[in-house]
Amino acid sequence: xxxxxxxxxxxxxxxxxxxxxxxxxxxxxxxxxxxxxxxxxxxxxxxxxxxxxxxxxxxxxxxxxxxxxxxxxxxxxxxxxxxxxxxxxxxxxxxxxxxxxxxxxxxxxxxxxxxxxxxxxxxxxxxxxxxxxxxxxxxxxxxxxxxxxxxxxxxxxxxxxxxxxxxxxxxxxxxxxxxxxxxxxxxxxxxxxxxxxxxxxxxxxxxxxxxxxxxxxxxxxxxxxxxxxxxxxxxxxxxxxxxxxxxxxxxxxxxxxxxxxxxxxxxxxxxxxxxxxxxxxxxxxxxxxxxxxxxxxxxxxxxxxxxxxx
Numbered sequence: 635x636x637x638x639x640x641x642x643x644x645x646x647x648x649x650x651x652x653x654x655x656x657x658x659x660x661x662x663x664x665x666x667x668x669x670x671x672x673x674x675x676x677x678x679x680x681x682x683x684x685x686x687x688x689x690x691x692x693x694x695x696x697x698x699x700x701x702x703x704x705x706x707x708x709x710x711x712x713x714x715x716x717x718x719x720x721x722x723x724x725x726x727x728x729x730x731x732x733x734x735x736x737x738x739x740x741x742x743x744x745x746x747x748x749x750x751x752x753x754x755x756x757x758x759x760x761x762x763x764x765x766x767x768x769x770x771x772x773x774x775x776x777x778x779x780x781x782x783x784x785x786x787x788x789x790x791x792x793x794x795x796x797x798x799x800x801x802x803x804x805x806x807x808x809x810x811x812x813x814x815x816x817x818x819x820x821x822x823x824x825x826x827x828x829x830x831x832x833x834x835x836x837x838x839x840x841x842x843x844x845x846x847x848x849x850x851x852x853x854x855x856x857x858x859x860x861x862x863x864x865x866x867x868x869x870x871x872x873x874x875x876x877x878x879x880x881x882x883x884x885x886x887x888x889x890x891x892x893x894x895x896x897x898x899x900x901x902x903x904x905x906x907x908x909x910x911x912x913x914x915x916x917x918x919x920x921x922x923x924x925x926x927x928x929x930x931x932x933x934x935x936x937x938x939x940x941x942x943x944x
Contacts, residue, residue, distance in 0.1 A: 641895065644902075665845050666861070668791075671869055675869045675886040679880075686862070687836075688862050690719050690836055691843045692858045695843040719837050722839070723833040725741075726832040727831070750855065757855045782848070787887075810879075868893055896914070897914075
């Protein structure tokens with residue numbers, strides 16, 4: 635509802651906002667955030683957080699560019715980027731769970747720095763131009779009237795929706811986030827569920843690297859700056875809770891689109907680009923406070939209902 639109201643208001647504020655070209659630009663520009671936000675969504679469902687997604691994406695794009703210059707074709711380049719993302723995700727999940735760390739903030743903050751440093755070292759601190767034609771087409775061309783990157787987003791969303799809504803594993807994720815102790819007592823393999831969510835988050839970062847490398851026809855260690863902020867904002871705006879066990883994949887996508895719409899509108903209205911960071915930060919604070927208020931009101935309602943039942 636908020637997204638619809640925002641679109642209506644902006645359509646009156648700028649004559650260029652509702653044009654087909656601008657809508658296509660918004661969808662293309664939010665594709666990376668959307669894909670990575672879906673992985674972040676699963677992590678947050680389990681009461682976790684992944685701060686490394688931006689650096690993970692940058693490292694994956696650099697490795698993909700190096701693979702291309704080493705003679706790799708489209709399939710090899712995509713495989714390298716996705717595998718790189720998944721590996722970083724596996725390291726995050728493995729160290730968090732089996733290293734018995736108190737919170738994933740620690741390991742993902744460490745891999746944020748490590749992955750960024752590796753990307754800068756491998757790329758010698760600059761972008762590496764060149765990508766296979768198929769990847770460039772995916773990032774720049776339109777298919778059936780939609781940007782190719784949007785089709786990738788829809789494909790990833792369909793897979794994750796099926797997995798989280800129709801498979802037992804998806805129910806386990808919600809159970810682990812909603813009550814970790816109860817999940818252990820029910821016999822759910824909590825450790826592997828947690829690791830799997832970080833692997834998927836890393837894989838989504840790798841897919842995001844494919845999209846961004848296709849759009850720019852390059853790999854760069856500077857990709858993904860503040861991407862962790864955008865993805866967390868998208869998930870929280872979409873109604874997921876940091877307390878775990880609450881959230882819907884489709885709402886995370888809506889949150890990502892809202893961020894893209896806000897930024898696009900600020901650009902069309904000639905608002906200073908630095909002010910955009912302030913706006914996104916304010917939106918996160920409001921969304922988190924709304925989540926806290928919602929949990930408080932729901933708790934009060936449950937107490938009231940329990941009192942009436944007695």
